[in-house]
Amino acid sequence: MAQRVVAVTSCITGIAHTYMASDALKKAADKLGVEIHVEEQGASGTEHELDPADIAAADAVVLAVDRAVDESRFASKQILSVNAGDAIKDPEGAIKKALAGEGTRAAAGVTEVVKAEERPDEGGAGGFSAVFKHVMNGVSHMLPIVVAGGILTAARYLFGSTQTPDGLVWAFETEGTLAYYINMIGATYGLGMMIPVLSAFISDSVADRPGWVPGFIGGLIAANIQSGFIGGIIAGLFAGYLTYYLNKWIKLPPAFAGLKPILILPLLSTLVVGLVMYYVVGTPVAALTQVITDFLGSLSGAGNVVLGIVCGLLYFDLGGAVSKVLYAFAIASIDAGVYGPMAAVMLCGMVPPLGVAIATLVKKSLWSEAERDSGKAAILLSASYITEGAIPFATSYPLQVLPGCMIGGAVAAVMSLMLGLECTAPHGGLFLLLVPGVINNGPLFVLCLLVGSIVCAGIIVALMTMKRRKEAAA
Known part of the structure; x- marks a missing residue:
C-alpha cells in the first residue's frame, strides 16, 4: 500500500x-x-x-x-x-x-x-522569525481591504469635477451623489479599516482569538493618532503578546474559566493597549511616521536612484518573504500619502515574469518546449502583477535568471521614480490602467515595464547562452 x-x-x-x-x-x-x-x-x-x-x-x-x-x-x-x-x-x-x-x-x-514553537518563552522558532510571521499574517489579511479601498478611492475621480468661483470641486465632494458614496466606501470605510485590520490579525496570530479585540481597537487608535502603519504594527504586537501572557498568568476556578476569553482578557488588554497607545506610543511614532513621509516625499535625483536599486535588489526572492517586506513598505507609503514607491515596487514585481517570457520568445533554442509554454503564461501573470510566474525559471536556472530579474526590476523602478510615476492602488498590474487616476501616467508606466523587462530578458539570454555553450563543450 x-x-x-x-x-x-x-x-x-x-x-x-x-x-x-x-x-x-x-x-x-x-x-x-x-x-x-x-x-x-x-x-x-x-x-x-x-x-x-x-x-x-x-x-x-x-x-x-x-x-x-x-x-x-x-x-x-x-x-x-x-x-x-x-x-x-x-x-x-x-x-x-x-x-x-x-x-x-x-x-x-x-x-x-497558535504554534508553540513561535512562543517567545518556549524556544524553537521564536524571536524575529515568529514576529515576522505575525506581522505578515496581519499584512495578508489587510491586503484585500487595501486593494478594494484603494481602487474604489481612485474610481471617485471618474465622475469628474466642476470649476466654480471658489475653485475646482470634485463630484465626490458633493454629499449625496454616487461619487460621494463611492468615496465614502473606498476612502473613509475601506482604507480607514486598513490599520485596524492589520493590528487585529497580528494580535490574533500571536494570541489567537482573545487577541483580536485589543489588536483591532489598538489599530483604530493608531490610525486616529496618525501613527500610521508603524503604529499599527506596534499595537498589534503589543496587544498580542500582552493578551498571550495575561492568558497564561491569570488562573481562574473552572466555574469561572469561561469569563476569561470573553470578559477578562479583552477588557484588561484593551484598556492597557489603549492607554499605552495614547500615552506612550502616539507622539513619538507619529513623529517618526511624519519624518519617513517627508523623506520619501523629498526624494529626487540620486535618492530616487538609490531607492529604485534597493527595490530591484530586494525583489530577488520573486514575491517571497523579502519581497513582501518591500511590498508592505510601499503600502505604508500609500497610507502616508506618498504613491511613488508603490509604482516602483509594482514594476519590480511585474518585470521578472515578463522578462523571462521575452527571453523564451527571443531565443527559443535555449529553452525546452515546456519552458516556452511557461513563458507564454508568464505574460499574463506579469500583467496581473504576479511575480511568481518567474519562479519556475529561477528555480531551474538561478544564476542565469535572478541577476536579470533584479537588474531589470531596478532599472524599471529607477525610471519610475525619476519620472515621478505614482500608483494609488496596491495591486492589479496593467489592469489598473482601466481605471483612470490610479496610475498617474499610464504610457510612461508601460514604458518603464517594457524597458525593465527587455533589460531583464537581455541579461537572461546572455547568461543562458553562455550556460548552453559550456554544456555543449562539456
Whole structure:
C-alpha cells in the first residue's frame, strides 16, 4: 500500500505561492508513488479542506506555509514545516523528509492553536522569525481591504469635477451623489479599516482569538493618532503578546474559566493597549511616521536612484518573504500619502515574469518546449502583477535568471521614480490602467515595464547562452 501524506499550503498573500506549492507537492507525490491530499488556504479561503479520515490515515503531515495555521487537527501526528517557497523548489525533499521523520515535530495541541514553537518563552522558532510571521499574517489579511479601498478611492475621480468661483470641486465632494458614496466606501470605510485590520490579525496570530479585540481597537487608535502603519504594527504586537501572557498568568476556578476569553482578557488588554497607545506610543511614532513621509516625499535625483536599486535588489526572492517586506513598505507609503514607491515596487514585481517570457520568445533554442509554454503564461501573470510566474525559471536556472530579474526590476523602478510615476492602488498590474487616476501616467508606466523587462530578458539570454555553450563543450 502506498504511503499517505496530507499537506496544507498557504503563502502570505494567499495568491500564487499557495497554489504553486500545492501543484509542486502533488506532482512530486505522484512521481514518488505517494498518495497525497493537499489543502490550500488562499486569499479566497480554504479550498480542498482535508478530511479527518485522510488526516487520521496519513503517515506524515507537511505544512508548506508562510503564516500561522491551526495545527490542532494534526494532534498526535508528526509535522514537517517548510516555507511555501521551499515546497516549490524541493517538493520531493519535503515529502521524503516528512515520511522519514527528518526535521519533524509534534503538532500543537488543541489548547495551543497558535504554534508553540513561535512562543517567545518556549524556544524553537521564536524571536524575529515568529514576529515576522505575525506581522505578515496581519499584512495578508489587510491586503484585500487595501486593494478594494484603494481602487474604489481612485474610481471617485471618474465622475469628474466642476470649476466654480471658489475653485475646482470634485463630484465626490458633493454629499449625496454616487461619487460621494463611492468615496465614502473606498476612502473613509475601506482604507480607514486598513490599520485596524492589520493590528487585529497580528494580535490574533500571536494570541489567537482573545487577541483580536485589543489588536483591532489598538489599530483604530493608531490610525486616529496618525501613527500610521508603524503604529499599527506596534499595537498589534503589543496587544498580542500582552493578551498571550495575561492568558497564561491569570488562573481562574473552572466555574469561572469561561469569563476569561470573553470578559477578562479583552477588557484588561484593551484598556492597557489603549492607554499605552495614547500615552506612550502616539507622539513619538507619529513623529517618526511624519519624518519617513517627508523623506520619501523629498526624494529626487540620486535618492530616487538609490531607492529604485534597493527595490530591484530586494525583489530577488520573486514575491517571497523579502519581497513582501518591500511590498508592505510601499503600502505604508500609500497610507502616508506618498504613491511613488508603490509604482516602483509594482514594476519590480511585474518585470521578472515578463522578462523571462521575452527571453523564451527571443531565443527559443535555449529553452525546452515546456519552458516556452511557461513563458507564454508568464505574460499574463506579469500583467496581473504576479511575480511568481518567474519562479519556475529561477528555480531551474538561478544564476542565469535572478541577476536579470533584479537588474531589470531596478532599472524599471529607477525610471519610475525619476519620472515621478505614482500608483494609488496596491495591486492589479496593467489592469489598473482601466481605471483612470490610479496610475498617474499610464504610457510612461508601460514604458518603464517594457524597458525593465527587455533589460531583464537581455541579461537572461546572455547568461543562458553562455550556460548552453559550456554544456555543449562539456
